Amino acid sequence: MSRYLDPPLHEVRDVVTRALAEDLTPLGDLTATLLPDGVTATASYVARDAGAIAGAACAKETFRQVDADLVVDWRVADGTVVEPMTTIATVRGSLESILIAERTSLNFLMYLSGIATNTRRYVDAADGGAQVWDTRKTTPGLRSLEKAAVRSGGARNHRGNLSDWIMLKDNHLMGLPIADGVALSRERWPGRTVHVEADRLEQVEAAVEAGADAILLDNMDVETLRAAVARVDELVDGGRRPLLEASGGIDLTTIGPISHTGVDMISTSKLSFGAPTLDIGLDITPDQVSA
Secondary structure, three states, X not given: OHHHHOXXXXXXXXXXXXXXXXXXXXXXXXXXXXXXXXXXXXXXXXXXXXXXXXXXXXXXXXXXXXXOOOEEEEOOOOOOEEOOOOEEEEEEEEHHHHHHHHHHHHHHXXXXXXXXHHHHHHHHHHOOOOEEEXXXXXXXXXXXXXXXXXXXXXXXXOXXXXXXXXXXXXXXXXXXXXXXXXXXXXXXXXXXXXXXXXOOHHHHHXXXXXXXXXXXXXXXXXXXXXXXXXXXXXXXXXXXXXXXXEEOOOOOOOHHHHHOOOXXXXXXXXXXXXXXXXXXXXXXXXXOOOO
């Protein structure tokens, strides 16, 4: 399961490298140079609040890049929901190295755990109905990390970028009939999913008849969503049904009722956008220095 929750390793290494350069260029940690040589310590990551953990790969990579001799004992896997005062991990070794890595590692862990925790709230609020999907509304340069955090929170990933599949919205069709848009997509990109946006029932019908793989039911209220699902089921008549996605106006108060309309997925940008960080501290205990 952990490999499914992990972001791509090359992305982790790249973003950690950039974060450390941001914090240490040009002269390194000036304050840490004031420490006596050879001082060692043990540091513990401790959750101050309850939440779902994400970002372990980035935190561990931070310590690896700062000092490969640090011993990291990671106790809580990504996706785990912890209670306050849970020890997530411990790090032992050079106090100077621990202090250099402290803020960068915590920034990743707190930020990504915040997304995972917020995502878990939405998944729980969906109450066992439709699955929850994220969107491409992510922080530039951090998409793969944020999408991994969404997975750690129990939700699923929508397309990762514009090359993943074809999504026909009003702006793309620009007067082109849905049937023609789907047919052209099939002709030019035969191996890609074709996803059609619909904001009224006649567009839903056209998307089904055109053979769309997925239909985004945009900004429909609960009753309209139920009607759309029923109409799709009627049209396919026991055959292969396109994936039905509800989107627009999704929050913690609306996701539950929408989840039980019969749609397969509910997408919202609120999983990552505006998610509060999870409060995690790094408690450091220096080792005794012999007289």
